[in-house]
Amino acid sequence: MTAPLPVRAIDTAMDRSLVLGYTTIGLRVRRALPGWPADPRPGALAGKDVLVTGASSGLGIATVEGLAALGATVHLVVRDEVKGTRVRDEIAARQPGSTLRVWRCDVGDLDDVRRFAADLGRELPAIHAVVHNAGLMPPERTESAQGHELSMAVHVLGPVVMTEALRPQLAGGRVVLVSSGGLYSQTLRADDPEYRKGDYSPTTAYARSKRMQVEMLPLLADRWSLDGINASAMHPGWADTPGVQESLPLFRSITRPVLRDDAQGADTSVWLVGSEPAPPAGRFWHDRRARPIDIVPSTRASQDARTAAWAWLAQAAGL
Structure with missing residues (x-):
């Protein structure tokens, strides 16, 4: 409608x-x-397997709960297996009858992502969706096991490598990249994707990686559409997540009365996975509507910048 x-x-x-x-x-x-837009119908995901990365806190937990409520078998992909198991048990207690599994994977370590995808692929013949929710905001410039700036590794490279490795299982399925409205503050830095120039800022690094996500989304959506995979990105709005509590305490103290709870922040992710027919691919969503990726002209990327960014991504992710 x-x-x-x-x-x-x-x-x-x-x-x-x-x-x-x-x-x-x-x-x-x-x-x-x-x-x-209408909610997904009850039981819309019954009999379907869905992965959620970063599933042991904040938006990840709410996303798992929303998908499980629609009948999905939800796979919690976490770095800390002990914490993930505890969260799974807590969700199961709140939602008796839900089917939840825990898998360990460090999304920022591309070798571990490939190991995880191989293990999962041997067990699951078909995956309905992956919600790439894992996120972080390191206080200082940190590198992944492969030498990539960690925000970019977790938010961009890990999700791309995981999706590529699972393309046979995801054929006809969906991919959701959980981004951030913070991207509106940054332009595409194809000249410095690893943040090697200038003084490092955690919030800037975070926003740059989210900008990279949405700028590369149309190209990734085209690539994955060859397997019938519907790829989208979304941002949750201002939610009172552990990341906001730990990394942006001043912002939280000012906005806390109107911050969204985790379920409100996860609403569009769950809708993108569970609604039928699938929403149009390659778009950036917030509150169930497609949004522009630029609000002011100064952040608009040139075609040359997108081409250079894609070349970096293809090389770094081994496409």
Whole structure:
């Protein structure tokens, strides 16, 4: 259902205001307006396997719960297996009858990603979806096992390598990249994807990696569409996640009364995985609607920058 023009105008105005669009206010208002996209039907994911990375905290837990409530067998992909097992047991206690499994994988370590994908691929013949939710914001520049800047490794390279390795199992399925509205503050730095120049800023590194995600999304979506894979990105708005609590304490102290809870932040991820028909691929979503990837002209990437960024990604991820 397409929303009426006045509703779309209200929605866009809230989106550009940030405070109204990204907080719990925005989601509640949008849900009440005509044209809000329908929830996935009950049992929409029954008999289907779905992976969620970064599944042991915050948005990851809420995403697992939302997918399990639709009947999916949810695979919690975590770096800390002990913590992941505890979270699985807690979710199972809240949702009796859900089917949950824990897998260990360090998404920032590309060798470990390939090892995990091989193990998983031998066991699962088909995967309905992967939600690439794992994230971090290291306080200082840190490198992965392969020597890549860690934010870029976890948010871009790991998800791409995992999806590539699982393409046979994901044929006809879906991929969701969990991004961030913080990308609007940065342009595509194809000249310095590993953040080797200038003084390192955790928030800038995080936003740059999220910018890389959405700039590369159309190219990745085209590539994976050859296997019938529907790839999208989304951002959760301002949610009161552990990452915000630990890395942005001042921001949280100011915005806490209107921050979204984890379930509100995960809503669009669950919708992208469970809705039928699948939403259009290659788009950037927030609150169940496609959004622009640029708000101000200064962040708009040139075609040369995208070409250079793709060349870096192809080499670093071994495409």
